[in-house]
Amino acid sequence: MGKYVFGVDLGGTTVKLGLFETEGKLLEKWEIPTRKEDNGSRILPDIAASIKKKMSDKALDKNDIAGVGIGVPGPVDGNGVIYKAANLGWGKFSVKEELAVLLGGIPVEAGNDANVAALGEMWKGGGEGYTNLVAVTLGTGVGGGIIVNGRILTGATGAGGEIGHIHLEDNETDSCGCGNCGCLEQYASATGIARLARKKLAATDAPSSMRSHKDISAKTVWDAVKNGDALATEVAKEFGEYLGKGLAAIACVVNPEIFVIGGGVSKAGEILLDYIREPYKKYVFHASRDTEFALAALGNDAGIYGSARLVLG
Amino acid sequence: MGKYVFGVDLGGTTVKLGLFETEGKLLEKWEIPTRKEDNGSRILPDIAASIKKKMSDKALDKNDIAGVGIGVPGPVDGNGVIYKAANLGWGKFSVKEELAVLLGGIPVEAGNDANVAALGEMWKGGGEGYTNLVAVTLGTGVGGGIIVNGRILTGATGAGGEIGHIHLEDNETDSCGCGNCGCLEQYASATGIARLARKKLAATDAPSSMRSHKDISAKTVWDAVKNGDALATEVAKEFGEYLGKGLAAIACVVNPEIFVIGGGVSKAGEILLDYIREPYKKYVFHASRDTEFALAALGNDAGIYGSARLVLG
Numbered sequence: 274m275g276k277y278v279f280g281v282d283l284g285g286t287t288v289k290l291g292l293f294e295t296e297g298k299l300l301e302k303w304e305i306p307t308r309k310e311d312n313g314s315r316i317l318p319d320i321a322a323s324i325k326k327k328m329s330d331k332a333l334d335k336n337d338i339a340g341v342g343i344g345v346p347g348p349v350d351g352n353g354v355i356y357k358a359a360n361l362g363w364g365k366f367s368v369k370e371e372l373a374v375l376l377g378g379i380p381v382e383a384g385n386d387a388n389v390a391a392l393g394e395m396w397k398g399g400g401e402g403y404t405n406l407v408a409v410t411l412g413t414g415v416g417g418g419i420i421v422n423g424r425i426l427t428g429a430t431g432a433g434g435e436i437g438h439i440h441l442e443d444n445e446t447d448s449c450g451c452g453n454c455g456c457l458e459q460y461a462s463a464t465g466i467a468r469l470a471r472k473k474l475a476a477t478d479a480p481s482s483m484r485s486h487k488d489i490s491a492k493t494v495w496d497a498v499k500n501g502d503a504l505a506t507e508v509a510k511e512f513g514e515y516l517g518k519g520l521a522a523i524a525c526v527v528n529p530e531i532f533v534i535g536g537g538v539s540k541a542g543e544i545l546l547d548y549i550r551e552p553y554k555k556y557v558f559h560a561s562r563d564t565e566f567a568l569a570a571l572g573n574d575a576g577i578y579g580s581a582r583l584v585l586g
Numbered sequence: 587m588g589k590y591v592f593g594v595d596l597g598g599t600t601v602k603l604g605l606f607e608t609e610g611k612l613l614e615k616w617e618i619p620t621r622k623e624d625n626g627s628r629i630l631p632d633i634a635a636s637i638k639k640k641m642s643d644k645a646l647d648k649n650d651i652a653g654v655g656i657g658v659p660g661p662v663d664g665n666g667v668i669y670k671a672a673n674l675g676w677g678k679f680s681v682k683e684e685l686a687v688l689l690g691g692i693p694v695e696a697g698n699d700a701n702v703a704a705l706g707e708m709w710k711g712g713g714e715g716y717t718n719l720v721a722v723t724l725g726t727g728v729g730g731g732i733i734v735n736g737r738i739l740t741g742a743t744g745a746g747g748e749i750g751h752i753h754l755e756d757n758e759t760d761s762c763g764c765g766n767c768g769c770l771e772q773y774a775s776a777t778g779i780a781r782l783a784r785k786k787l788a789a790t791d792a793p794s795s796m797r798s799h800k801d802i803s804a805k806t807v808w809d810a811v812k813n814g815d816a817l818a819t820e821v822a823k824e825f826g827e828y829l830g831k832g833l834a835a836i837a838c839v840v841n842p843e844i845f846v847i848g849g850g851v852s853k854a855g856e857i858l859l860d861y862i863r864e865p866y867k868k869y870v871f872h873a874s875r876d877t878e879f880a881l882a883a884l885g886n887d888a889g890i891y892g893s894a895r896l897v898l899g
Binding site for chain 2: 351417426430440518555556564
């Protein structure tokens, strides 16, 4: 097996690529634009060309390369087949096979981007040293990746780890992007936290530093929490109550060693975990009460790390 | 590898044993009492003696036996170590190693009883032909077993599949056996269904055939549902709403191909699934909306089938 591996993180705007040693050392990373014209048909050829150029620049040949891993924004099954990636214009096809052909037979593995990021955090991030973990991405939405015995739990239709859509609130009247009402994502994503804050501010005349912001973001809320703002603290408690309850449900299913919390919201830091832990312990089954919590450590590089790791089995 | 395999289902009162061909044909089954004296120290020697006697009766030697699998009532990790089985008097030790020694080196695998039953239903029961399934046991409590790619999801502390303790109801005032309030088990177990019925009957003067029963059981409720009893139908809807919501949460985590519903409550038959499916579809993420539902098929034999299957990897 070759000494090097490529990790590719395919996003809606840019493709991140990384060249790694198989032990996990990142040697170089770069980006290319995601060209979505022609139903996304240029994307994989662009990626293949970028990898081939890097190999040529570094004087690497096929035998030096253990493989190429790629994370894509849509459900991917255990055979590397994507079901749909609406924002790339992609329908159902084998990413794994198509990219392997474009690369002249270099082995390719493909996975869902959130799942692959979870694998990256296990390999070299907040979950290093663990083999059973749940990675939670608190971004525009809430994504998840479940790792069992060191491997991604893909699920029957590639929807393993879609934890943002666990139903938590019967009394919700706003709709989630998925069409349901009361999903975890509506309370724990960046968007959800801002929504909770706006509702809270509208419901009372109580003073809050958040009122001076025209556009309230999750960062507005967490900054205010750190400054002792009472209303922001109520929002943080509400966030923690929902997320703690959701993670407790997940623990009753997969009983992980650790939750690794990432995504934009996690930039708030350790204070975030303080608001999650207590409700988690309240709602969870006793056998999972000591599950650990950590912040994700790889930031935007989790995807290239994880897709590289995907190749290594 | 030998042509035969033993499956052992260790319960609090009796031990069920089965002799199988490795293809899954059950040749013979029998029971011995579970002797719990002396902190359960007689249990494994009794099991070993019973297996050795059967081998002798059938003129089978060690080379004929692929192995012995055993399901035990407590959390078991991936190495066959049980953490605790309070009702057997057992603390933490390796069931796998100890039984293997007693059997003179025949390979042993051990798993949690609910998880092992799930594996049995996958092998030769309601989930035959599937490799990603969730088995749900609706008995005195609610148990579960998660099978991913044909293998039990054990979890970090052997508590994978403890789905009965997913928190579903913030307004519950009665306590669950686990100490929490509002667990799935409080609404979907046999005990839980009877509890819902008693509360419903106490809250109204409306007529119901259930009122003629001194002790209301889950069977009382489902018999009344089948006879068109309006109050019993309300209870069935409440049961289905909670269980559907719980299974939807599970699907957002592991995205199974199929749910296999077993345990005493499942004797009510297909009508049970009718009450679960609709709320499930309402609450679940769209990618898991077509997950199938089936009734368990092996009844009390699921444990011996599954423990035999455990040996086959």
